[in-house]
Amino acid sequence: MHSPWSFLRGRIAARAAIGLGFLAATSLPTHALEVTPDPAFSVPPGYTLAWSDEFADSALDLSKWAYRTDSKAWSTQKPENVSLSGGFLHLSLKKEPAEGKNYTGAGIISKQSFRFGFYQARCRIPAGAGWHNSFWMMDYDPAVGANPDHIGSRASSITQELDALENDSSHLNDYEVNYHKWISPHREIGHKVVQTPDLSADFHVWGCEFTPETVRYYFDGQIVQSVDVSGLPQGDQRIWLTSIARSPLGGATPVDDSKLPGEFVVDWVRYYRHE
Numbered sequence: 001m002h003s004p005w006s007f008l009r010g011r012i013a014a015r016a017a018i019g020l021g022f023l024a025a026t027s028l029p030t031h032a033l034e035v036t037p038d039p040a041f042s043v044p045p046g047y048t049l050a051w052s053d054e055f056a057d058s059a060l061d062l063s064k065w066a067y068r069t070d071s072k073a074w075s076t077q078k079p080e081n082v083s084l085s086g087g088f089l090h091l092s093l094k095k096e097p098a099e100g101k102n103y104t105g106a107g108i109i110s111k112q113s114f115r116f117g118f119y120q121a122r123c124r125i126p127a128g129a130g131w132h133n134s135f136w137m138m139d140y141d142p143a144v145g146a147n148p149d150h151i152g153s154r155a156s157s158i159t160q161e162l163d164a165l166e167n168d169s170s171h172l173n174d175y176e177v178n179y180h181k182w183i184s185p186h187r188e189i190g191h192k193v194v195q196t197p198d199l200s201a202d203f204h205v206w207g208c209e210f211t212p213e214t215v216r217y218y219f220d221g222q223i224v225q226s227v228d229v230s231g232l233p234q235g236d237q238r239i240w241l242t243s244i245a246r247s248p249l250g251g252a253t254p255v256d257d258s259k260l261p262g263e264f265v266v267d268w269v270r271y272y273r274h275e
Contacts, residue, residue: 068107128259
């Protein structure tokens, strides 16, 4: 098992080699560059990298991911809007008709389920208003499809939802965290709006530590919220990276067509297991 810092050094070396055109898309360098660890990428003590996708290939790894393919709010999510290039995952956002909607978004869901551990992703938010961008953990039933609002799916398999990043792109200087207990009765616990720099100007790192007692949310290495979940039912969950067209809750901000096509960009996503 690689340590998180050896994995990070390997990724930086890979990026340098790609820039020179010497590295095949599916390989990593033998010798990694030595770098000073960025505190934004740090993880709590006692965790070991157990699963990740650095998005260094030329196409999405379908052994790791399923596509989100529902129609919700103002957009239909399409596999064609998911692509990889330059070491990044691109979720494309478009103005085009699909299944009765006027826009198309995109999303991916991990095929593997996880439970307790530390989840982390490095992302950049699109600048145009009207898109709900998210990095979150929740299970779903593949038999009924990747619609997170499917009541039958929630009733049969959904225990909790951990929202490490929920951003409406009309608000580029904040995002929300939340914890949902889905087993009846539904409860929201620990909702918080977190103030930030302009999230479309650069990449930032979002993290979520899930233990039997506590959920802690991180932004660029700093804890921004802690939620007591002791005594609540807890189950497995999958990792979601998604962007859909939607007005902010309680608002009616339309999609900014002048910024389309746009994209929600993800540098990497990682899951660490406590040893």
